[in-house]
Amino acid sequence: MSSVVVRAWGITLGLLTATLLAVAAVVRTGAPLPIVGFGLLVFVVIAYLSYRSGGRYEFEHEHARPFDSSEFPDVQRVVLDVCERAGRPLPRVVVMEMDAPGAVVGYDDGEPVVALDPLLPQIVGRAGIEALFAHELGHLGNDIHTDAVRAYIPQILGFCMFWLVFLAGRGPFVAAVGSLLFSAVTFIDDRRIRRIRYVCSLGIEPLALALSRYANRLEEYRADAYAAHVVDPETLAAALYRVAAIATGDNTEDIAGPIPWNADRSFRFSVFATHPSMENRVARLDCEIPTWASPYRPRQVA
Structure with missing residues (x-):
């Protein structure tokens, strides 16, 4: 899977380089250095916090509770066994109710x-x-951190394009108001607001996001390969499908886990998916879809 690592790192470094060049272009247009410096400082702080959490979240803020080995004795033995086989130190394990029962890794401080x-x-x-x-x-290590580094690059590139096209040379008042408005909608997780940003960035933000999400999918393949080496591909495929089969709710982030047969598989949606489709993950593992799951077919979305 070395080629996967190279591609994921190549995308990350390429996006970072593009960001630095875009910021330099904004500065050359005469943008006030205090505004540029303050904006970069805010994003650096957010990126650092994201890096510290592995691009995930603070577990205590998500109602996690300490893992009790007496409550889950089999899980305790499994965790110890897997870490021993993998030659990896034992991470802290917590219990947390999720929308779709599963597992997630990150960093807490x-x-x-x-x-x-x-x-x-x-x-x-x-x-x-x-x-x-x-x-x-398999996610612990470089790929979680590269995910964190990429987290806010699309928004920065989008703002830089917005500045170069709509704000450069318009005067300090227009520049300040435009910058504040764009910054205010940057962290709003609403589909309609995102579309407005995408238009204002002339498509640069969604393009950068698509590249970042492609790297995310590569990193999922890498973690799958790691797990297949520690256990075996068939066991991993069966576990992924069992989790997916019982999940309910809307799959708004990716086409990976929660609902493999009801998930949106349109080209537009898959381009921005954080995970590969279940079928592609199983194909990469070079094994068959579990027998009990094979009669089902995904719903194709035009």
């Missing part, structure tokens, strides 16, 4: 943490826990 949904052992069993925990271990 720089320390690695794996969160497990309390229903997961019932859904996937011991073998499935092994596979999913190994997958999350």
